[in-house]
Amino acid sequence: MRPDPLRSKAVLSDLAGPDAPVARRSFLRLGAALTGSLALGSKPAMADPAQESPPADAPWSQSIGAGVVDRPYGRPADTEASVIRRNVPWLTASAESSVSFSPLQDLHGIITPNGLFFERHHAGRPDIDPAQHKLMIHGLVERPLLLTMKDILRFPSISRIHFIECPANGGMNWRAAQMNSLQFSHGMVSCAEWTGVRLSTLLEEVGVKKEAKWAMVEGADGAHMNRSLPLDKCLDDCLVVYAQNGEALRPEQGYPLRLVVPGWEGNVNIKWLRRIKLGDKPWHSREETSKYTDLMPDGTSRGFTWLIDAKSVVTFPCPEKPLDGPGLYEIRGLAWTGNGKVRRVDVSMDGGVNWQTARLHEPVLSKALTKFTLPWRWDGRPALVASRVIDEAGYVQPTIAELRKQRGSNSVYHNNSIQTWQVKSDGSVFNVQLA
Amino acid sequence: MYSSRKICLPLVAILLAAASLAGAAEPGSFGYGRVASPAQIAGWDIDVRGEDGAGLPPGKGTVDRGADVYAEQCAACHGTFGEGEGRFPKLVGGVGSLRDERPELTVGSYWPFAPTLWDYINRAMPMAAPHTLSADDVYALTAYILSLNDLVPHDFVADRNSLPKVKMRNRDNFIWTDPRPDTIAKPCMNACVNAADVRISSTAEGRDLTPRTTGPLDTMQPK
Numbered sequence: 001m002r003p004d005p006l007r008s009k010a011v012l013s014d015l016a017g018p019d020a021p022v023a024r025r026s027f028l029r030l031g032a033a034l035t036g037s038l039a040l041g042s043k044p045a046m047a048d049p050a051q052e053s054p055p056a057d058a059p060w061s062q063s064i065g066a067g068v069v070d071r072p073y074g075r076p077a078d079t080e081a082s083v084i085r086r087n088v089p090w091l092t093a094s095a096e097s098s099v100s101f102s103p104l105q106d107l108h109g110i111i112t113p114n115g116l117f118f119e120r121h122h123a124g125r126p127d128i129d130p131a132q133h134k135l136m137i138h139g140l141v142e143r144p145l146l147l148t149m150k151d152i153l154r155f156p157s158i159s160r161i162h163f164i165e166c167p168a169n170g171g172m173n174w175r176a177a178q179m180n181s182l183q184f185s186h187g188m189v190s191c192a193e194w195t196g197v198r199l200s201t202l203l204e205e206v207g208v209k210k211e212a213k214w215a216m217v218e219g220a221d222g223a224h225m226n227r228s229l230p231l232d233k234c235l236d237d238c239l240v241v242y243a244q245n246g247e248a249l250r251p252e253q254g255y256p257l258r259l260v261v262p263g264w265e266g267n268v269n270i271k272w273l274r275r276i277k278l279g280d281k282p283w284h285s286r287e288e289t290s291k292y293t294d295l296m297p298d299g300t301s302r303g304f305t306w307l308i309d310a311k312s313v314v315t316f317p318c319p320e321k322p323l324d325g326p327g328l329y330e331i332r333g334l335a336w337t338g339n340g341k342v343r344r345v346d347v348s349m350d351g352g353v354n355w356q357t358a359r360l361h362e363p364v365l366s367k368a369l370t371k372f373t374l375p376w377r378w379d380g381r382p383a384l385v386a387s388r389v390i391d392e393a394g395y396v397q398p399t400i401a402e403l404r405k406q407r408g409s410n411s412v413y414h415n416n417s418i419q420t421w422q423v424k425s426d427g428s429v430f431n432v433q434l435a
Numbered sequence: 436m437y438s439s440r441k442i443c444l445p446l447v448a449i450l451l452a453a454a455s456l457a458g459a460a461e462p463g464s465f466g467y468g469r470v471a472s473p474a475q476i477a478g479w480d481i482d483v484r485g486e487d488g489a490g491l492p493p494g495k496g497t498v499d500r501g502a503d504v505y506a507e508q509c510a511a512c513h514g515t516f517g518e519g520e521g522r523f524p525k526l527v528g529g530v531g532s533l534r535d536e537r538p539e540l541t542v543g544s545y546w547p548f549a550p551t552l553w554d555y556i557n558r559a560m561p562m563a564a565p566h567t568l569s570a571d572d573v574y575a576l577t578a579y580i581l582s583l584n585d586l587v588p589h590d591f592v593a594d595r596n597s598l599p600k601v602k603m604r605n606r607d608n609f610i611w612t613d614p615r616p617d618t619i620a621k622p623c624m625n626a627c628v629n630a631a632d633v634r635i636s637s638t639a640e641g642r643d644l645t646p647r648t649t650g651p652l653d654t655m656q657p658k
Binding site: 009053086087088090091093094096097122123124136137138141142143144145146147148150151154155172176178179180182186196204206209214218222223224225226242255274275277278281282283284287289290293295297298299300301302303304305306307308309317344346350351352353354355356357384388395397398399402403405406407410422430431433434435 | 462512560605614625634636
């Protein structure tokens with residue numbers, strides 16, 4: 001018989017501790033989400049009759065709770081303390097030029113909460129006074145401008161939901177399956193509703209000279225991070241944003257102003273945006289020559305590989321969320337593509353021998369995370385669970401073997417291969433690659 | 436009434452269309468912000484283009500002067516001879532390694548344009564106090580790092596004219612147009628591969644690479 005995790009205060013405080021047993025934690029979450037399914041799929045555990053009889057009042061049902069503005073800016077429940085961004089200390093020389101990963105294993109929708117959005121800094125997170133922050137737009141323009149945050153807020157506003165993914169997401173798995181974790185293998189993607197002004201509106205306001213073909217975009221951080229972007233993309237769908245999921249940008253996401261370049265690799269979405277300069281040629285900055293270029297097996301390198309190709313991953317089950325005995329489960333996952341919308345996601349339980357088409361959940365938005373699910377009755381035997389996305393351009397997510405055949409394993413970036421999770425008969429889940 | 440409305444609506448539509456056209460075409464139609472003055476632009480305009488060095492400022496620096504500045508500002512992270520400390524980037528070496536199992540991407544082996552080095556040092560280095568070095572010192576550092584990589588002779592003087600002429604080893608090995616999609620797969624649904632051929636080639640199980648120091652995830656380690 002399973003212990004009822006909600007039975008006593010002692011168990012509850014045990015759960016809240018950092019070393020709480022995983023099985024019980026995951027049972028708590030799964031229990032909440034899958035009560036019905038489990039009841040259908042397996043014999044329900046015999047319950048204590050006293051616990052079955054309503055009213056089953058817990059202490060919080062027989063006392064008065066905290067008042068409004070007890071927490072003027074709300075925060076997650078204390079028992080969600082493990083739902084945090086994490087980094088890989090051995091990966092980078094310092095935390096200031098590094099990455100953190102979003103806990104995809106604990107997220108349930110297509111929107112990443114602002115405090116959990118992955119981070120990539122090149123010179124740490126600056127804490128900027130918005131009253132002093134300005135955006136300069138100059139170069140091959142008719143009327144160079146210096147805009148304050150107040151000025152930018154006056155322009156017609158627009159909100160769009162878009163993912164941002166670091167092209168190095170999955171980079172640690174180019175050579176082999178290395179990280180036994182969804183968070184560390186796929187957590188450098190997040191998605192938010194961004195609000196700001198179209199870059200095209202700002203460029204019309206300054207007047208683009210006809211010789212202009214490129215834009216150099218630059219941040220106000222210590223790295224003065226800069227990238228070149230073709231003018232066509234700037235005029236197409238780029239946004240200069242000041243808000244994220246309805247509130248001001250978080251400092252680690254570029255407060256007070258960042259660029260959003262929908263569907264393109266994370267580092268061109270310049271944070272702490274302070275300058276846009278139009279020119280007739282690209283700049284070939286360090287971050288688009290020495291870094292963010294893809295080294296091929298023949299020694300040549302690809303530059304300006306901005307597009308995020310279609311990618312998907314099963315978020316349940318995953319190494320952090322093992323299965324809890326045979327029965328009916330809902331396989332869950334996320335898919336996304338820089339080409340536009342996700343058209344279809346297929347799921348395999350046998351390492352790619354057979355596939356079934358999953359259900360896509362609305363909204364299915366262009367260049368945004370898309371949720372998919374598929375019911376699965378697990379018989380308790382070992383399984384190899386994987387997902388494969390097809391986007392509206394007809395592009396099919398490749399296997400790691402297909403990618404390596406084209407690009408070898410030194411290219412670091414743009415690993416959008418199919419992720420396979422090995423499910424063992426005890427329900428544990430491991431990151432594997434197939435030959 | 437009816438007839439006047441019939442006349443008015445198209446008129447309004449035409450006026451609105453004219454207004455929005457004007458809005459799209461005319462710079463300054465919103466009129467927000469201030470036109471940036473030449474002095475303001477000069478203060479902000481720090482970028483240098485890699486290919487032709489456009490934007491390089493006046494000034495110059497020698498290899499010897501660069502060695503002094505390097506020892507003081509750079510060696511702690513990048514090593515006395517550019518060999519890199521810890522995981523901080525190596526600045527030298529790796530020439531001829533780009534096709535190896537473990538390629539080394541450095542200024543000498545990988546960077547395509549010398550002016551990019553000036554631009555990056557100027558905008559982002561030293562890491563704890565970026566954009567604080569003089570133009571002359573950035574020229575000197577650029578000269579020194581190029582010299583460490585045997586890309587320039589010891590008497591090289593870096594300035595706005597000499598840097599764009601430095602021939603970088605990997606200059607011609609970049610393809611600047613994206614060749615993707617480079618995989619084409621058909622989404623097969625049934626019996627796509629022989630079940631007997633499905634084989635795990637690599638597993639993260641037992642590799643001990645997943646961080647154990649960041650909370651409850653620790654207990655997710657292989658059983």
